[in-house]
Amino acid sequence: MKRKMRNKEGQPSTNNFDIYLRGMWKIILKNKIAGCTFIYTLWFKNYMSNTCNSRTDALRWISNEKVFEKRYVFIPMCEGGHWNLLILCNLDKTVDSKTRPCLLLLDSLQSTISDKHKAGLQTFVKNIYKEDGRVGAEAVVKYPFGIPKVPQQTDGSKCGQYVLYYIYKFLMCCPQNYNWEEDYPGFVSGLQII
Template identity: 35%
Template structure:
């Protein structure tokens, strides 16, 4: 038997599995999250969402499914009084909006959320494999209001990556929301809505961004005022350093320890 015809040694199954896992991890780090939305556009169940499994240290980087599970469970833990002024958008809607075939559907789903009747609207954003939190503030108020200033807050746990690079996409998104609602404001006024990037606690590794978004959201619902005007300085919603340190690895302990169905 010649050398060229000799049977190549078989790679053990465990080694093949290890190589496959490494390739999958590399793909997840270099690509956009897969957009899977079997339940979008429908009313979600009031029952607690099953998040399938506990999060291990190796799974700290939340995918869209796990993030949405924790977000819904966290929301279920709030009292009705606490959430009357708030609502949130599904974590995939911003990504789906950027797909031409989904744009009109997403705007229709948002219309059903009646965001202009709420003081604050949470918009989780996942772009370039990184999570950040956009908050619409007082969108139902006149853009000339002095007591309740319509504005946007962008909370990002990796400010060194320049969160303002999202601004063109955010502003187009907001413009289309206003248009789909038939609002009286013109394009110039809508583009003039301030977009602020407050200083917030920062992540310490590449895995924690999704956890930080949940963390910001929880803290914001606890401390956001009924109204504010940015002409007087918008409120600081970050936690004190001592409180932050009590959250081991900032894994949103309140959420992760919550019993699941």
């Protein structure tokens, strides 16, 4: 039986998005992905569920990825049938270093982003800190949080493809360590409408 790779709207299913991402990850040069990782989409989906066990499991799985040793952590998210991308930068740095931690949210339908959504993502990152036993979880709300202007989709069915494109282009263009003052928004100038 052939596996269904897309949902009825033409988007990659949550289960299969990870297959596409893993395939892309394998073809990118090793020096580009060194110090980077991605979080499986189902982990974020479990975190967002309203059950305590799912949320706890998701945070434990994310913590096991050793995200605080990474330069960049890519978190593809599918909420309400729409894909967007959260990039955690410099979690291996301190808040007072030149390349301090920051968050980037890339969305091909930027009109869907609200302050409530931003606060929810900051809480998610705070909970990752807490799960890992790290100090400084409360400082997450002070991290720069960028929502750069990125190419926008013109239909309702390509947001998953845009997220894969954003990941690829970021990896190809990103600096060794992301400096908010010098590099934001940086890589988006290399993005083109797909």
